Amino acid sequence: MQAEPKKSLVGVDFEVEVGPVAHGGHCIARTADGQVLFVRHALPGERVVARVTEGEEGARFLRADAVSVLEASKDRIEAPCPFAGPGRCGGCDWQHAKPGAQRRLKGEVVAEQLQRLAGLTPEEAGWDGTVMPAEGDKLPAGEVPAWRTRVQYAVDADGNAGLRRHRSHEVEVIDHCMIAAPGVSELGIEARDWSGMASVDAIAATGSQDRMVILEPRPGARLPLVELDKPVSVMRVDEKDGGIHRVHGRAFVRERADGRTHRVGSGGFWQVHPMAADTLVKAVMQGLLPRKGEMALDLYCGVGLFAGALADRLGDKGAVLGIESGKRAVEDARHNLADFDRVRIEQGKVESVLPRTGITEVDLIVLDPPRAGAGRKTVEHLAGLGARRIAYVACDPAALARDLGYFRDGGYRVRTLRVFDLFPMTHHVECVAILEPVAKGA
Ligand SMILES: C[S@@+](CC[C@H](N)C(=O)[O-])C[C@H]1O[C@@H](n2cnc3c(N)ncnc32)[C@H](O)[C@@H]1O
Incomplete structure (x- = not known):
């Protein structure tokens, strides 16, 4: 017998009391029947009308948008961006929260994940519970920071440009992105007509005048001429293989951090807040306190980024091994670190390359995995290398908390945790945890 299809609840409204903020930035609420709702654009303590955007009867949870606020939180403000809000731009999801409240809520999410997945209180993690701005970020509270040094705009078939709506391919047409750094705006949809493109990825480097635009043309469309009064690279996404190819200018931008210049190719990772790289390097180095000659x-x-900072502090007798899966990123890393004799970069996945290196002992480890985290197997391997300190840089507090639990099983404790707001107006948060071995007999 075929199971009856479940009835979709999309578009149904529920009047709900909004509970705490959850991982992912949405708040938790329950329908009168007890079904869990993850409500976007809501704040804890509010009473809202939540309109279901995803889910069906009997589902474990539903997703919803707060389409009307019946009782507002004192932390709520009118979103400064005219394109933010339910069903609109999918970029910033916390425009409706005061800047101070954004930081407090990020802290609550980190604390909840630490407790639930690692059994740690903030005190046990050596964290004072605060969420710090990026180093040198002195913007007055309340002012919208134009921080994003990379924005991927979308363009519809009629040539209207904007940003994608939340979990959708639809384009929210905009004429300006408030959080785009000025260098991005002078290149992006604010500056020219991008008809014929499907997407436009605009990058403005920090510490150099370099600009890059990665264009994904619609089938048969010609690339527009991009001119700027500073070095601009034009790259093209290949329709067939999805590869990124150089059209004009250099195939990289130069980013400055920790007193060095880093070549970053079109597919390579670089932090998108202009002060993030320096902030993270400082937090990692303050936590590790590298000594001359260490490995x-x-x-x-x-x-x-961190390999260079480590090599710089470890001196001529120190050594650094970097591992990275991206082929072009590895070429860039080797170029960026060419001045250091005792730095080696291996290409491949950490989980397969690390065991093959045959390394059985190191002094220090930095790991900065993607959102999924490192996972049990890699953490177990790392915990067996006897490092005197480990710095874990994380963009997902849930993956971090889970991996901290694995590190604890491997004999490591969290010495300090620092939490940074490197993504203002969104729920995203960056953490740096410093670990050390639990003293024998402790
Ligand atoms: C969050 S970024 C950090 C990059 C660098 N630490 C920085 O701060 O600029 C994560 C990096 O891990 C790479 N990556 C993803 N999965 C990987 C894996 N399994 N093994 C090695 N590298 C991986 C990505 O290509 C990306 O460059």
Whole structure:
């Protein structure tokens, strides 16, 4: 017998009391029947009308948008961006929260994940519970920061440009993105007509005048001429293989951080807040306190940000091994670190390359994995290398908390945790955890 299809609840409204914020930035609520709702654009303590955007009867949970606020939180503000809100731009999801409240809520999410997945209180994690701005970010509270040094715009078939709506391919047509850095705006949809393109990825480097635009043309469309009064690279996404190819200018931009210049190719990772790289390097180095002559690993090393910072502090007798899966990022890392004799970069996945290196002992480890985290197997391997300190840089607090639990099983404790707001107006948060071995007999 075929099971009856479940009835979709999309478009149905529920009047609900909004509970705490959850991982992912949505708040938790329940329908009168007890079904869990993850409500976007809501704040804890509010009473709202939540309109279901995903889910059916009997589903474990539903997703919804707060389409009307019946009782507002004192943390609520009118979103400064005219394109934010239910069903609109999918970029910033916390425009409706005061800047101070955004940080507090990020802290609540980190604390909840630590408790639930690692059994740690903030005190046990050596964290004072605060969420810090990026180093040197002195913007007055309330002012919308134009921070994003990389924005991927979308263009519809009629040539209207904007940003994608939340979990949708539809384009929210906009004339300006408030959080785009000025260098991005002078290149992006604010500056020219992008008809014929499907997407336009605009990058403005920090510490150099370099600009890059990665264009994905619609079938048969010609690329527009892109001119700027500073070095601009034009790249093209290949329709057939999805590869990124150079059309004009250099195939990279130069980013400055920790006193060095880093070449970052079109597909390579670089932090999108202009002060993020320096902030993270400082937090990692303050936590690790590298000593001359030590041996260190930089895992998920990208173009070599932490490997370079480590090599610089470890001196001529120190050594660093970086591992990164992206082929072009590895080429960039090798270029960026060419001045250091005792730095080696291996290409491949950490989980397969690390065991093959035959390394059985290191002094220091930095790991900065993608959102999924490192996972049990890699953490078990790392915990067996006897490092005196480990710095775990994380963009997903849930993956971090889970992996901290694995590190605890491997004999490591969290010495300090620092939490940074490197993504204002969104729910995203960045953490740096410093671990050390639990003293024998403790
Ligand atoms: C969050 S970025 C960090 C990059 C670098 N640490 C930085 O701060 O600029 C994560 C990096 O890990 C790489 N990556 C993803 N999965 C990987 C894996 N399984 N093994 C090695 N590298 C991986 C990505 O290509 C990306 O460069």
